[in-house]
Amino acid sequence: MPPHVFISRAIAPVALKRIEAVCEVDLWDGEMPPPHSILCDRVRGVAGILSLITDRIDSEIYDAAGSALKVVSNMAVGYNNVDVTAAAARGIAVGNTPGVLTDATADLTMALLLSSARRIVEGVEYIRSGEWRTWHPSLLLGRDLNGAALGIIGFGRIGQAVARRAQAFGMQILAYSPSLSESDAQSAGVTRADINTILRESDFVSLHCPLSPETRHLIDADALKRMKNNAILINTSRGPVVDQAALYAALRGGEIGGAALDVTDPEPMADNDPLLLLPNVIVIPHLGSATVQTREKMALMAADNLIAGVTGQPLPNAVTL
Numbered sequence: 001m002p003p004h005v006f007i008s009r010a011i012a013p014v015a016l017k018r019i020e021a022v023c024e025v026d027l028w029d030g031e032m033p034p035p036h037s038i039l040c041d042r043v044r045g046v047a048g049i050l051s052l053i054t055d056r057i058d059s060e061i062y063d064a065a066g067s068a069l070k071v072v073s074n075m076a077v078g079y080n081n082v083d084v085t086a087a088a089a090r091g092i093a094v095g096n097t098p099g100v101l102t103d104a105t106a107d108l109t110m111a112l113l114l115s116s117a118r119r120i121v122e123g124v125e126y127i128r129s130g131e132w133r134t135w136h137p138s139l140l141l142g143r144d145l146n147g148a149a150l151g152i153i154g155f156g157r158i159g160q161a162v163a164r165r166a167q168a169f170g171m172q173i174l175a176y177s178p179s180l181s182e183s184d185a186q187s188a189g190v191t192r193a194d195i196n197t198i199l200r201e202s203d204f205v206s207l208h209c210p211l212s213p214e215t216r217h218l219i220d221a222d223a224l225k226r227m228k229n230n231a232i233l234i235n236t237s238r239g240p241v242v243d244q245a246a247l248y249a250a251l252r253g254g255e256i257g258g259a260a261l262d263v264t265d266p267e268p269m270a271d272n273d274p275l276l277l278l279p280n281v282i283v284i285p286h287l288g289s290a291t292v293q294t295r296e297k298m299a300l301m302a303a304d305n306l307i308a309g310v311t312g313q314p315l316p317n318a319v320t321l
Contacts, residue, residue, distance in 0.1 A: 001024075002022060002023050002024045003022070003023050003024065003047035003048065003310040003311070004023065004024045004026070004045060004046050004047055004068075005019065005023045005024070005025055005026070005046055005047060005048040005049065005050065005306060005310060006025075006026045006027075006028070006042050006043050006046045006048075006049050006050070007019070007025060007026070007027045007028065007049075007050040008028050008033060008034055008039065008049070008050065008051050008052055008054075008055050009028060009029070009030075009033065009052050009054075010027065010029045011050070011075065011299040011302070011303075012295060012296040012299040012300070014296060014299070014300065015296070015299035015300045015302065015303040016299075016303075018300065018303045018304075018307070019050070019303050019306060019307060022307050022310075022311070023047075023048070023306075023307070023310060026042060026046070028042065033052065033054040033055055034055070036056055036060070036061075039055060039056075039061060040060060040061060040064040041064070043061060043064055043065040043069070044064055044065060044066065045065070045066060045068050046065055046068065046069060047068050047069065047070050047071070047309075047310040048069070048070060048071045048072070048073065048306045048309050048310040049061070049065070049069070049071070049072045049073070049306075050073045050075060050302055050303070050306050051072060051073070051074050051075070051081070051082065052074070052075050052076065053074070053075075053076045053078060053081050054081070054267075055081060056081055057072055057074070057081060057082040057083065057087075058083045058086065059083060059086045062083075062086060062087065062090055062092065069090075069092055070092060070093065070309050070310055070312075071092065071093045071094070071095065071305065071306060071308070071309020071310060071315065072087060072092060072093070072094050072095070072309075073094075073095045073302045073303075073305035073306040073309065073315075074094065074095065074096050074097075074302070074319075075097055075298050075299060075301075075302035076096060076097060076298070077096055077097060077098050077099075077100075077101060078096070078210060078211065078238065079094065079096050079319055080210070080211045080212075080238065082094055082319075084319055084321060085321065088321055093309045093315050093318060094315075094318065094319040095302070095305030095306070095308075095309065095315040095316070095317050095318055095319060096305075096317055096319050097297075097298045097301040097302055097305075097317060098157075098317055099157060100289075100294060100297045100298050100301060101158075101288065101289035101294050101298060102157040102158050102161050103161060103294075104288065104289050104290070104291045104293075104294040105158050105161075105236055105288040105289060106158055106161035106162045106164075106165055107165070108236060108262060108287060108288050108290075109158075109162045109165075109206055109208075109234060109236045109262075109288075110162065110165045110166070112234050112236070112260035112262065112282060112284075113145070113150075113166075113204055113206065113232075113234055113260070114145070115260065115282055116232045116234070116258050116259075116260040116280075116282055117142050117143040117144075117145060117148075117204070117232065118142040118143070119140045119141075119142045121282050122140055122279055122280075123140055125279075126140065143203065143230075143232075145166075145169040145170065145171055146169060146170035146171070147170060147171075147172070148171050148172070148203040148204060149171070149172045149173075149174060149201055149202045149203045149204070150162075150163075150166045150171045150172070150173050150174070150202060150203070150204045150205075150206060151173075151174045151175075151176075151193070151198030151199070151201070151202030151204065151205045151206070152173060152174070152175045152176070152190070152198075152206050152208060153176050153177075153195060153198060153205065153206070153207050153208065153209055153218070154176070154177055154207060154208035154209030154210070154237060155175040155176065155177035155180050155188075155190075155208070156177065156208065158208045158236075159175065159177065159206075159208035160188060162206055162208065163175065163188060163189070163190055167189060171204075172191070173188075173189070173190040173191065174190065174191050174192075174193040174197065174198045174201060174202055175188070175190040175191065175192060175193065175198075176192070176193055176194060176195050176198055177209075180192055195218075195223075196226060199223055199226040199227050200226055200227070200228075201228075202227070202228070202231060203228065203230070203231055203232070204231065204232050204233075204234060205227065205231060205232070205233050205234065206234040206235075206236070207219065207233075207234065207235045207236070207237045207241055207242070208236065208237050209237055209241060210237070210238070211237070211238035211240055211241060215238075215241050216240050216241065217240065217241070217242070217243040217246075218241050218242075219233065219235075219241060219242040219243065219246075219247070220243040220246050221243065221246040221249065221250070224246055224247065224250035224255055224256055225250070225255055227250075227255070227256045228256070228257075229254055229255055229256060229257065230256075230257040231256050231257055232256070232257050232258040232259065232260065233247070233256060233258075233259045233260070234259070234260045234261075235259075235260075235261050235262065235263055236262040236263060236288050237263060238263055239261075239263040239264040239265030239266070239267060240265040241263075242261075242265070244264065244265055244273075244275060247259060247275065248274050248275050248278070251275075251278055251280060251281065252278070257280065258280035258281065258282075259275075259280070259281050259282070260281075260282040260283075261275075261281070261282065261283045261284070262284050262286055262287060262288050263286055263288075264283065264286075267285075267286060268285065269283065301316070301317060304316050304317075305317055305318075
């Protein structure tokens with residue numbers, strides 16, 4: 001009898017077919033993620049779970065699944081939604097999809113950087129609201145990228161890809177990562193700097209660090225006060241890396257110039273979140289990996305992790321403690 005697996009959302013058809021060739025599939029195909037109580041019910045007795053970042057996979061899920069559960073395949077690079085420690089204690093393998101979304105997320109970061117620097121969203125709203133009457137030399141003046149300093153906090157695959165793109169625009173790159181050596185920084189054509197230096201000297205600050213206890217609210221009120229008053233903050237990492245209440249206060253108080261967010265805390269934001277009322281803020285709905293090609297590759301990687309786990313093979317992309 002084929003192994004029974006649960007997939008928490010509709011994924012690319014090519015990946016679903018690959019799984020169905022090996023497994024008996026229970027698919028949640030709703031637009032919204034399954035509530036935690038329903039998730040617990042649907043995973044009973046399964047050998048594998050293919051989860052998304054919107055699913056909280058914790059001890060309650062593991063207990064509900066029981067001893068048959070062999071693998072959790074998370075269709076994301078990040079896995080802070082999965083209790084990896086509890087999984088390891090039960091002998092459950094955990095997989096993720098690293099590397100595949102690097103370019104898509106780096107492209108989106110540059111799109112946010114350019115849109116905020118040149119006030120693109122404000123320009124669109126200006127026209128839609130019927131305010132455009134004539135060309136004016138001081139209308140919606142933005143910022144040059146050429147010669148500007150971009151600070152990158154988190155210099156892994158995505159941070160490095162952003163640096164390469166920003167260098168093509170003539171930007172000067174300051175980079176921080178705990179493991180970044182001076183020689184690696186020189187090879188990448190960037191200047192190694194600590195976080196305080198990046199906050200103090202950068203015209204744009206882009207976040208690419210994973211979410212951890214150390215990075216939660218890394219950008220808080222004190223950090224925002226250290227930034228230039230015309231600097232723009234860009235976050236395509238995880239929402240809780242930024243203290244959004246502090247960000248709102250800093251923007252209202254003129255402590256920084258603007259923000260562009262692909263990720264928020266919580267997701268989705270409340271319709272009445274005050275950040276959405278500010279003209280110098282761009283918020284988009286977690287689109288970092290949202291290209292047809294990238295999401296298909298992610299789904300195939302997640303499928304391969306799932307199949308390997310339920311058939312007793314090493315996961316191609318395993319999360320290790």
